[in-house]
Amino acid sequence: MSFTKTVLSATVAVVISAGMSFADGDAMKNPMVGGAAMFADKNIVENAVNSADHTTLVAAVTAAGLVETLQSEGPFTVFAPTNAAFDALPEGxxxxxxxxxxxxxxxxxxxxxVVAKAVMAEALQGMIADDGGVHPVPTVGGCTLQASYADGVMTLQDENGGMATVTIADVVQSNGVIHVIDAVLLPKM
Structure with a gap:
């Protein structure tokens, strides 16, 4: 069994043994992510563990020791790369x-x-427009992403010029919001 699958299995076991239920609650018109309902009354981690498209992200969050942080009150905005986004990184x-x-x-x-406030797509689009087409987005990790919006598509550029597209926006969480993205954004190297 790979390290990623081992960590994910351990995470799911811990969450289930903590007595959290993912079948309860109203999805409150949230979009489905990774084939799973996303519940606005659940926190970022409680929802992410259910997405089949985010198993690598969940394993990474666990390995980094960020589970407790992302379960806290927040608010947070998480730009959540999919498994395919992680798979697109260089081998290894x-x-x-x-x-x-x-x-x-x-x-x-x-x-x-991660951004240390909840930012919905419409609000970010307004900031982009106010800034003439590109809005800087400072993150908790000290990176500044550049957000832009054109032809109905929100994109984020990292400090190395890497680009990610928001594929699912405004997945409301009890402690913020998730925007699913199709690439991993990297800090300045």
Whole structure:
């Protein structure tokens, strides 16, 4: 069994043993993510563990020791890369980041996907318009993403020029909002 699957299995077991139920509650018109309902009365971690498209992200959050943080009150905006986004990284990158000796770098990469407030897509579109087409988005990890919006598509650029598209916006959580993205954003290297 791979390290990622082991960590994910352990995370799911801990969450289930903590007595959290994912079948209860109203999805409150949230979009489905990874084939699972997303409940506005559940926190970011409680919802993310149910998405089949975010198993790598959940494993990485666990390995970085960020589960408790992302279960806290927040509010947070999380730009959540899919498994396919992690798979698109150069071969061996994810496995290397998940090694215990690389926890600090993994934490930096992950927190460059987190904003310390809840920002809905419409509000971000307004900020982009107010800034003439590109809005800087400072993250918890110290990275500044550049957000833009054109032809109905929200994109984010990392400090290395890497681009991600928001594929599912405004997945409301009890402690913020998730926007699903199709690429992993990286800190300045």
């Amino acid at each position: 990158t994810v496995e290397t980041l998940l090694l215990p000796e690389n926890k600090e770098m993994l934490t930096t990469v992950l927190t460059c996907h």
